[in-house]
Amino acid sequence: MAEQGTTAAGGATASGYDPQEIEAKWQKRWAEARVFESEADPARPKYYVLEMLPYPSGTMHMGHMRNYAIGDVVARVKRMRGFNVLHPMGWDAFGLPAENAAIKNKTHPRIWTNNNIAQFQRVLRRFGFSYDWRREISTCEPEYYRWNQWFFLRMLERGLAYRKKSRVNWCPKCCTVLANEQVINGGFCWRHEDTRVESREIEQWFLKTTAYSDQLLDDLKQLEGTWPERVILMQQNWIGKSQGAKVKFAVVDVRGAKPIEIFTTRIDTIYGATAIILAPRHPIVDQLLRGAKNREPTAQLKTKLKKLDEMRQTSSKTEDLATMQKEGFFTGRYAKNPFTKKRIPIWVGNFVLMEYGTGAIMAVPAHDQRDLEFCRKYKLPVRVVIQPLKGQEVVAAKLETAFDEHIQGKLVNSGPFNGLSPTDAIAKMSAFAEQKGFGKAQTIFRLRDWGISRQRYWGTPIPVIYCAKDGMMPVPDEDLPVLLPPHPKLTGEGESPLASTPEFVNTTCPKCGGPARRETDTMDTFVDSSWYFYRYCDPHNHKAPFDSTKVEYWFPIDQYIGGITHAILHLLYSRFWCKVMRDLGMVKHNEPIARLFTQGMVQKGGVAMSKSRGNVVGAEEMAQKYGADTGRLYTLFAAPPEKDLEWSEESIEGCWRFVNRVYRLIERHGEAIRSAEAFDFGRSPMSETERELIRKTYKTLERVTNDFETRWHFNSAIALIMDLTNAIYAAEPLEKDVRPEVRREILEMVTLMLAPMTPHLAEELWEMVGHSDGLWNAKWPYLGAEQIALARDVEVEIPVQVNGRVRARIRVTAGSSESDVARVALALPAIANHVNGKRVVKQIYVPDKLLNLVVA
């Protein structure tokens, strides 16, 4: 028993409830009975529930804990319903923070990481989450990352992994390249939100996510209704499908110049194009500037070009991009519009992006706002080619905002296409361009291939060897894993640490046996998390990433739970990986995650808990102070799971009180219950008090079941149980009216309902009322027909309204007829006064719910 005053913040409790002792006791018993271990068993229905695997850093706080508490409730409820539940846990153990921390603390990333894992694991165990710990994985172990390498080689064979020199995002603080998905707010590092990424031209490895653009987009439809709408929208947005056309504009008077290809979604406006605008980084710019006339001196333009390119890079705030002045210059060259055959000037503009489309656009100022701004600034002509069907005619000289309506309009000044609707014109003109060979309809995507090379140590080595004679050679499967060298030189200064580790770099060519060099970049850690949930199905397989039969049984994941932060990154990569594995014949499904739930964050002072902000509430501290059960209960009670939760120390005290109240109740009656007779519900007559308590108990159970299984309203489920507990307390003065056998039924129900949320307490209470076989064997108590009948109200209170306003309440037998209720109601003075002298023109009766009299 705990010493008084030391258990919880508020001080002692009157009950003998000692969470530290109880929790340790039951955790030990669960482990001994191997309660949470599960195996694939086709004879049983399965349920795979998973919380996103943690990155083991610093301390585990209540924000982490909430995530796992939600998952654990689901896992435990499903187990009580008879499902074969897979509920594993592991560690996203590679990554930059570990490497940086190791440098700072003069230790090895592996040591630092394993220390953190040990800490995290201790806390998770302390909270009694029902994981199958035999399946624990850690992504930094060779046993795991060798399969990253194996997958990489399969992708290499299929052309899904390739090496290319290109412009990539470089974070100067991370000292490494970032994937597009890791660049946020239009140009900032996802880890360092205040650090603008630089653009560098580096040779690096890509995975061809764009090979699956269409599927990644289309298959989102399958997830509608089971994934949060906003996650689907964000992914749609990110993939960014855009239907349009590519059109080639021949360059006039430049010998050997290739035509400039532009992308447009509005080919119907091509007769209104008054300029071609190139991205500052467009490769043809140099060629155009050589020997061109009618413009500023070349040297000056080169300076301008550099400036235009840098403008996007140096703007410190995202908003600047939207409002940034459009700037550019004339190249002195002209292109020929293949539709009009007329010459239009070629410009360079800061608002045209090399990364999107073809890096060149046709400027149609009359029908595109950005083009209008640009052309007005540089006095380029504006030509109207679409007129609205209704309303005022659009006049070029008066245009203040571009007329960019897609649907309503008809073509003018467009030669043979005059009179067509924009939609028809797009189809006809694309076809025309294709027929003539200078263009075609084309769909483009915003999605780029996934750059996975990282110039850091703490990640999976990319299994490739470079030989002077044989060129790039994949490491043969039998040589996997390519191990990280144990003693790297870590400086954190931007050189790939593996490159300066000769014993790693120097190797022999797998083909000719001659001297060769290893690839020294490591993989993005998002590779690790793209398929880890498959490994849980078969975590110790030495021959393959997993056995497909096992995966076939457990997949797809029935319920995945995690933060919204991964709406694009992790969840998009995982979907990609699944499709690749499907095409490799390893899995049969198209989507790995059937249901996704994004839980809210735990905040303190209005911002998410994080070590760097210094506002974390440590999970272990809370377990120490109140016990795991109270900590779990609080995170479930304080807010609905999808909403952010503001941490409140006072509120957790309320949960602590409740837990003690329940404990005291059973402490007080346990003895009597243990020696009580069996009771035949529905047959043996009950006292009024018994009847009321039983009714309330069953009614609560019906609603709590609904809250757990269909609505995920854990907070209101807890409120209902609290309410029931209050009712039991309220009946305590009538203690003698409640036989121990009836009380047993009531208190067992309370215990079972609490079990998914406060599992240790529930086990203890279960034992206290006389069960010796462990609550983990108990099933969720569904009500039988007799019990459902007992849950029904005998008497109901019905509000009586006159013209929609409640004027009285009457108590009647449940199921009373409308006429009976109306007669009783009209006899009441409070009602009669309001009806008095008027006529009841309408009477609405909702059985057992409400009576409304409309008088006039």
Place this chain on the structure above:
RNA sequence: GCCCGAGUGGCGGAACUGGCAGACGCGCUAGCUUCAGGAGCUAGUGAUCGCAAGGUCGUGGAGGUUCGAGUCCUCUCUCGGGCACCA
């Protein structure tokens, strides 16, 4: 600018398909208990008028549909989030 989400007491939040707004918890007030503190127990707690019975107002705002609206429709304001010169 575009796209989502949310606005309910002093606070966190309830209210399943339109049917008693504010469950449950926190906080606060009073009482009991206690040497005291803590804990526990009991009662009260949306605003407003009233001695009371009782009345009036009340779910960001303005309209509408309905016997009846926190819930449905239209417009609007505020906050949070995502995307953003995407051609």
